[in-house]
Amino acid sequence: MQAFLKGSSSQSVKAQKPSSASGGEKKQRAVPWVEKYRPKCVDEVAFQEEVVALPNLLFYGPPGTGKTSTILAAARELYGPELYRQRVLELNASDERGIQVIREKVKSFAQLTVAGTRTDGKPCPPFKIIILDEADSMTGAAQAALRRTMEKESRTTRFCLICNYVSRIIEPLTSRCSKFRFKPLANDIQQERLLDICSKEQLKYSKEGIEALVRVSEGDLRKAITFLQSAARLNAEREITQQSIIEIAGVVPTKLIEQLLQICYKGTFEKLEVAVKDMIDQGYAAINVLSQMHEVVMEEKLNDKQKSAIAEKMAEVDKCLADGADEYLQLLSLCSVIMQNASQSS
Known part of the structure; x- marks a missing residue:
């Protein structure tokens, strides 16, 4: 499966313009472009139609291919802005990966029942979503504890495990999930997304610069967007060239x-x-x-x-x-x- 973040959507995030500091107004906070241009709904994430049904999910594949973006976009569209924070628990397992987290945070959140309607009256799934990012960093004991929680709370909660290496997830967990492999993004897909960001940010760029950006990122769109933002900051008034990308990426000539x-x-x-x-x-x-x-x-x-x-x-x-x-x-x-x-x- 190939995750493709569409650039042309009516709901895509508009470029933020700093407000005037006069009159006591505060300037808008600078936001990394990987967050600024993260999809906000499922329509902005292509080729992920299977996810909408939302069984327990296991997303695996290289970094920067849209795993976290896909589940977050699906959750936002399912619950809307009002219920999103109440219905979705996102944990980064590389920071919180012990058995205590599973016993306390995950278990207590999973046990709460929820209604099947949103505050605006629209129907929504009568369950919550727990997202465990970097799940391959969880200890074996924590994964074993999670297995039982997934089984007991299946009526009220769905789990989404996200990892780079599926081989590090224990078999009892993988058997309880629908598995989706995310491949590195194709060059033309990355290039289309990067050109869309360049247009929205009004950046000057050369064709060779964009090609170099795609090449050094090796299918990792997050890395490509980060390099693009760095190049834009360093070349505020100049064109983004192949040389500037090579210098930022630390690639050996x-x-x-x-x-x-x-x-x-x-x-x-x-x-x-x-x-x-x-x-x-x-x-x-x-x-x-x-x-x-x-x-x-x-x-x-x-x-x-x-x-x-x-x-x-x-x-x-x-x-x-x-x-x-x-x-x-x-x-x-x-x-x-x-x-x-x-x-x-x-």
Whole structure:
């Protein structure tokens, strides 16, 4: 399933204009664009028709693909602005993930019964919604306690579990939910949404800048919108260009990656040491260098045995970096393996 946040909707949030500070009026609070342009109703979230029936739900997939936005938009449309706060409990499980939270907050909220009509007289579901964001961060004991609560309170409450890794949710919970996988957003979908925001915010931009924004976000629309807002703040009077996006995203310029690999293929170890140290000294994150090198190396004219050896080393380096190892030593070790395997083909 692909979550697509529509940009053209009559109910989309209008650009906020700061009010005049004269006459004692306060300026409107600055709002992150990821919240400002979050869908407010189901019509603004496409390809999610199955969600409207609202059984217990499990949304999983990469960050920034619309999981939380989908359930919040559905809840707002079901209950309206008046009942939304009374009927919806949203918990971030990465902060509140222990068994005590399940026993106190979740259980007490789930036990309350509610009516099947809204304050404006329109019908609404006679149940509440509990949203557990980042549910894969919950402890095993908390997930086990939640299983029983979901079973007992099914008449008055629906649960929506949101996670990045469905494998970290225990089987008894997944079996009680309808599962929906959210894929990374396609480039054209991201581009359409970003262009819509640029139009509403009256931003100057280049075609290459938007393409770079889509490329560095890797299917994460939230990341793309955050980068766009950062670029707009840094380039208030100028055009948003490819270079400005690359600088904000911390992406290593392709030219530097290619130069480093050329030294691995044809240079000496002394030159390699200098090149790696220079890259680290410039402030580029080793994990970004690793990721971009992987993309380039896999396209190089190396045989399968050489690529597999390099890929295995990349996996080891990735694990070491995640564990806090020295970035310079890990990159130097990786480049040494690339140099060794490249020399075998020459």
